[in-house]
Amino acid sequence: MDTNLPVSSQPRVVIVGCGFGGLRLAQQLRKAPVQVVVIDRNNYHNFQPLLYQVATGALEADSIAYPIRKIFTGQKNFFYRMADVQRIDSASNTVVTSVGDIRYDYLVLATGSLTNFFGLESIERNAMQIKSIPNALNLRSFIFQNFEKALLTEDPAEKQALLNIVVVGGGPTGVEISGSLAEMRRSVLPKDYPELNLKNMQVYLVEAGPALLGPMSKASQDDAKRYMDELGVRVLLNTSIKRYEDSRAYYSDTDFIRTENLVWAAGVNGAEVPGLPVEAITRNKRITVNSWNQVPGLPNVFAIGDVAFMTTDDMPKGLPMLAPVAQQHADQLAANLQRLLRGESPQDFKYFNKGSMAIVSRNKAVVDLPKDVHFRGFFGWLTWLFVHLMTLVGFRNKVVALIDWAFSYFSTDQALRLIIRPFSRKDMKDDQGKKSAEHRTATTEYNPTPPAIQV
Known part of the structure; x- marks a missing residue:
């Protein structure tokens, strides 16, 4: 006892x-x-708002996690059990x-x-999610493994499925990972995969509602949609993914998007x-x-x-x-x-509402503050970076994240494109079983x- x-x-x-x-x-x-x-x-505190950056190689996992016992060093009335x-x-x-x-x-x-998979069993079995550090690392490995496979296949349909990425859910997580993936397609992936025609790679953002960033202001919703269009993300509004099987994400009984990469960020x-x-x-x-x-x-x-x-x-x-x-x-x-x-x-x-924000890509973010204050663009991007940097637990994490962000900004590169822990759908099914x-x-x-x- x-x-x-x-x-x-x-x-x-x-x-x-x-x-x-x-x-x-x-x-x-x-x-x-x-x-x-x-x-x-877990024996660490996980900073969930930055999981998508782990998934896309902008940050390493230990930049957003901090050991629980270290956080409470010196607190004499504290005890932890894993x-x-x-x-x-x-x-x-x-x-x-x-x-x-x-x-x-x-x-x-x-x-x-x-x-929350809303009872959609085929999606729960086969889609990737971003709720934990293992999820983010698995997603990163899975995407880059599929690019490696795309180099080897001669089948055009299979190659397209391996390159396409479908993100479901137009909230902050969906918007942020879609924008990050689109930026990678433009600035990073052509250097790594010159043999692939990355013009064929499509990033889809699917949202069941009429707008992105539903809880935010109309101005933020419009700005986010415009930024997505500028990045070349194909935004499908008032659209739901109903099932996912045989590398096909169905949004009706017969219509589908061919993809091996379905990222579920639609609800909790x-x-x-x-x-x-x-x-x-x-x-x-x-x-x-x-x-x-x-x-x-x-x-x-x-x-x-x-x-x-x-x-x-x-x-x-x-x-x-x-x-x-x-x-x-x-x-x-x-x-x-x-x-x-x-x-x-x-x-x-x-409850004191401090506002909300979402980043889309480099120099592109939207911020809503109380009393209908809204701003966007470079200043919004700086605000997002500052708030998230200050909220990270641990001085080391703040320093490492700042250095990684600075490197990515000035070099237009993300150095952490590592497949350290190969991942397959069989792993996903075994884990879910x-x-x-x-x-x-x-x-x-x-x-x-x-x-x-x-x-």
Whole structure:
């Protein structure tokens, strides 16, 4: 029991997940009279907004990841356990993990989100995604492996499929990776593959809605579309990919785009954990919380960040799944936990919208700030770089990212086009089969309603 955690007279706060919300909460509790225990399946914090740059060779993986234990060096009330969370037993105030049971006095779920395939099984089986560092490295290897294959084939249809890249989802991730790939096609790939006619390579961005960057302003949407057109990205709006098989991405029963490279960035679900009351799980598998992030019916269980579904008068459909929301949740919850320890009433959460931004390519970005302030272009690009650089965890990561960006900018090159870990669709299917087996085991043993179990 408790996986060798030290016995303490202080209340134990267990935080599941060390993303933006979990990391911030643990830091904010450094001086609180509590024992802080963080559980995460990875021993590093992953800066997800820059995963697409790992996938396209602009940054190496260790530039956007930072060891959890190193982050909290010197925080005496902090403890970390590397584990998969299997379920919550609220009756005994216990988290059941792959390395043993961990008791809690207060539990905070900061598990983030998972890719939402909307029940499209052929896409889930065969498409690439960008939700983790392994995903990004696999995508990078897969794309460059396909270029190597394109050099060897004489079949025009097969060569076209190997060169074409289809990105599904017109949100920030889809826009950013499409722009990066188009820039590579123009400035980088011709140097590496002079034998290929890269004019035949097409980058498609497919969006089911009427505009790119749906949550952003009309000005940002129009600017992003114009930038995509300038880069030669083929944008298909009001279009959905319905299935993906035999190297064909179908957007109707008969119409398709021939491609070996389908990148799914179309949506996310909350990464909920088995053991919560069924009524607490709402749309997109997010966990319903009240105005101080408490899960209804469980007074000592809280959820923050992407997995938490909190509504406000201004946002009746729920707060957006963004890093600033997770960080503000963490700040408020840290204060509220200390109020509860003092016997005081918690205060309601108030969201401060700091704005949103998306980069398209070199010198091209869009930024929306409160009070309808919008700007774009080079100044928007500099703003995006500065904000993301400052948000990276660790001085070394900031320096390495800045050097890599400067090199790429002045040389119009990306040096990290390495196939270090070859990847195939068989690897993807084997991995998904393993996860499905784990899912069936966990849900059969612990919960009759199959929820997502990844954390």
